[in-house]
Amino acid sequence: MRKETFNADTKAINDLRVLTLDMIEKANSGHPGMAMDVAPALYTLYAHHLNAFPQDPKSPFRDRFVLSSGHCSALLYALLHMAGYEIAIDDLKSFRQLGSKTPGHPEYGLTPGIDATAGPLGQGIAQAVGMAMAEKHLAALYPQAKHLSHKTYVLCGDGCLEEGISQEAISYAGNLELNNLILIYDRNGSTLDDETSVSMKDDAALRFYSAGWNVLHVKDGNDIRTIDRALTKAKKSRSVPTAIIIDSTIGYGTPLQGSHKSHGSPLNAEDYEKTRKGFGADYEPFAVPEVSTNHLRALIKERTAALYEEKKAAYEEFLKTEEGKTYLKGVERVDYLSYLPDAPEQSRAEASRKVSGQIVAALGQKMPSFFGGSADVAASVMTAIPGDPLFSVVHPEGKDIRFGIREFGMASFINGILLHEGLTAYGGCFLVFSDYLKPAIRMAALEKLPAIYLFSHDSLAVGEDGPTHQPIEQLAMLRSIPGLVVLRPGDERETHFAWAEALKRKDGPTAIVLSRQKLLPIENSSPEGFARGAYVVYQPKAKIVPEGEVIASGSEVGLAIEAAKLLEEKGIYVNVVSMPSFELFEKQDENYKKSVLSLPYGKRVSLEMATTYGWGKYAAHNIGADAYGASGKEKDVLKAYGFTSKEVAEKIQKALRG
């Protein structure tokens, strides 16, 4: 920061604060507390450090910024406006209004300059870690594209650091020595309900040190010179991520300064006027002085104009090279086509996790954009890439990520990797632990990110590990998430089809649900049927109208066919439908749906070794497991819960004939 800008910066910061307050007051909704205290830091970052480009907010070589404290959105929108992003004063006036570009919490894809959706606390830190991972990995894959290198910044408060996900992110970033990551911790001493000390008295510096971070401390949130120096220093880190801890006073400049009461509600009219006056605003609401806007824009232009042109030219040159073309395929997600192994003509009896493992191995060895791993279950969920050195600070080119026992973190890092663009990211764990990463799956769906989750050990057939490890309600949980496509393949071929579907997706996440145990081959498995979500895989040999339809997924498709054959011996003819995906099926037209589910509702029976919750839509009779499992040998558990072909056949018969 140059000395001569200090006064203009200070004025611009106060004008930024006033503009932010104007937005919150007009909306009569929002969070003034943190915005008032962190404005100097955020302004200093954008004015003097962040290499992002208002004229091209999606440029791949920009620095990334994540506002992990999403409730501080008004400040960021106001700053983006002042910085010259395509956010007009009218957009600021419609803060938190339906259809605006300036929603209550930042939404990725909606607003220029917003690099991540935020609001659910803690996840922003983890998403930033994912971005930094992607940057490191791409730099290693494409050493000739030095211009792609950049920093990732994340701003958080006490709330983010109380959430457990923050520790997963901090610990993992330290382990990876992500020196391209800079975290700004606005320690304003207050949460929504109380002073922070009521719930947390951590020594934050020690905590970051314990994970191997560099820590810088700014004692006064208004001291932009020290903030500036800290950012300068952080950018120079050669080996580890940096946390800049800034002590500030919540609601600075308002009559509620220092009190948690300033956190989450607009000021009353009197306090609002007082605060504006205190910040020297002698102008109407939203009439932010041009002198401040111009000052900020000039600063950014002066600092980044040449850099932008230089990076852009280099980027365009790079795209003309073979490596550049390969890179671009990864960005556009078209590079899987030639690498995905062909499905076999006929399925073998095999566990779908093993089939998936072979696909992962093949893609990992050949597909340039492939990047992922598991939460310490590489050997069980089969996510290992043979010969890969494992992604690390020593081997940033490694494709096989060992996320540690951090499921939630894993899924959030993946979100960050995908927000960064250029890579195909996936992560695996046991299906039952999809519980742990639910909030990050929702985030991927909100951000429309094509994350791929591999969830194995998908039923009671887990056996000995018992009820804590046997999923029951997880399929329902996943299927209920808007925007997530859940695929539960029923045999070897269907597992190939599932991977193809997952890699094809561009607008949202996909979960592939995999068995621990061997699956019986489905004779009529088809890629077209699979892609439509449900299709008839078995019809009685006798050419008569069936008496019932059994709808199953995954390992239960084979079981249903066995049961159907037993019923045939009794003269009861039923079709079997493989329904690997509710979501894909729902996208089909009514004619197709009726061709698959051709009998009346009362003649349909669902079969899944999981909760029946959700199956009522397709079948009046639901065979499943609506209670927790038990520890025992797979065979014993399945028998105890009635999942033998004989018992299933009896239940189907009872359902159809009473």
Add this chain to the structure above:
Amino acid sequence: MRKETFNADTKAINDLRVLTLDMIEKANSGHPGMAMDVAPALYTLYAHHLNAFPQDPKSPFRDRFVLSSGHCSALLYALLHMAGYEIAIDDLKSFRQLGSKTPGHPEYGLTPGIDATAGPLGQGIAQAVGMAMAEKHLAALYPQAKHLSHKTYVLCGDGCLEEGISQEAISYAGNLELNNLILIYDRNGSTLDDETSVSMKDDAALRFYSAGWNVLHVKDGNDIRTIDRALTKAKKSRSVPTAIIIDSTIGYGTPLQGSHKSHGSPLNAEDYEKTRKGFGADYEPFAVPEVSTNHLRALIKERTAALYEEKKAAYEEFLKTEEGKTYLKGVERVDYLSYLPDAPEQSRAEASRKVSGQIVAALGQKMPSFFGGSADVAASVMTAIPGDPLFSVVHPEGKDIRFGIREFGMASFINGILLHEGLTAYGGCFLVFSDYLKPAIRMAALEKLPAIYLFSHDSLAVGEDGPTHQPIEQLAMLRSIPGLVVLRPGDERETHFAWAEALKRKDGPTAIVLSRQKLLPIENSSPEGFARGAYVVYQPKAKIVPEGEVIASGSEVGLAIEAAKLLEEKGIYVNVVSMPSFELFEKQDENYKKSVLSLPYGKRVSLEMATTYGWGKYAAHNIGADAYGASGKEKDVLKAYGFTSKEVAEKIQKALRG
């Protein structure tokens, strides 16, 4: 530890290891790695420190022990057997077999001496924190019952500490200065896939220090003298929780010693034999020498026999006092009856969160066993107790818990509080963030704990905060969890009924789902109908058979009645059913169900401002929101998503008449 026991202890530890290996080999399933290295620490704890009583494993004044690394179950079962708990050699022989007392992971309620279910990593630490909180609070409530005081121990490994929940627990325990909590961290340097350093290189001591813990370090996991001294010192802590970090070697004594390959699979036959021999086992599998068993039992008896009698006598005396009777009511969960405010005769138009807040305030001021709070949303979810000093180290008598922004932690602490027994525990957050605590809700259901969750801001009506804060799929997620009862009251009276149901439960958790906005009174709301999960609350005035049935919950009950009235003007008569709980309704007999849902499936319409996922069971036509919400004024958002009485009426008409 007395010097003279050292040799016998060492032999007993090796015999314990062999017995553990025998179990894993016989089951051909299990985790030898950690068991081998942590046997000395666990043995030393039980032999020389833990004030628990094999003859009375549920005594309320015992020390608690949580095996957070649940996969180490074989070691604990073997130790409990040797210590004299009611676990026979035959039980050990049926390790991981269906119907045994010795399942793959410890299950609370199934096995004597198991104080918590474990397996999902990290949660054990948080449950232990909850137990320690309960101990502190009860000690403050009943100062005359000093004999109830005890320590809580938890054993964890690297996996637990990689999980984010561990940080929520560590940070909060430090904040509360829980000197009654002792954590043993078996740092064996290995996870399932790799050396721990591949995913975590944290300085664990610094990390605990950062949260205000005392840290002790044992350099050699076999050094039982130092372990013993560390435990002695930890028990004396007057002000903070203690972490004992023990460096050990995974798979100690096996040919795979030091390798992650020893973590999760039985040894092969040759390695098994070698290991047994190495530990000096010259006896048949399961023939654990009496000398070791006797030695351990004698140690425990000598140390605890008098203590037990003394505590038991004091406890029995205490139960005769007024305070003791009050305490016992809390244990038996019968103490709510006289404290719960009566429901009003007629509902007022009020937000259900506000009604709940009034009930919380009333119970908090009067009900002795009441203990809970929220994850930094006391003012929004209305969990504050007026006049309460807030639970803290200075005010352990405080009933209002400020959990911090730690939703998952909150629910796990609640599990620990309830495992401890004696208190009624609850916690609140926004419904959308029930995602964060899903794994702990599942745990509560597995442990059959009567946790109460207050989830407010339960629909798109959240408004300005936007899609990150508007629940869509959360109701489905919650309803799909076996053992959880979900209650979504539709007006003031129903909110009272919901609290009564929640407080009545003894065998599992309950979620009360609350609105941010005002709810219209339901004229015919009834406690009997509510308790049965669904009941008719509106019938057309004209006494004719209705043309359709609209089933709704929460805020949509009032909306459905409004729509029904609009339809009446057109001569379309529909019943409205309030269905506050799927789970309670499913418990009713077929006659009752048919009396409520009296029309055929095709004539039923569900209405909920949430995903329709799951409603297919009750109604062929589902009005809901199967996509994410948007930021805007409540009224604007509801209009945009079609939740006005006019539009709902049109949709119902279309559903019924095409």
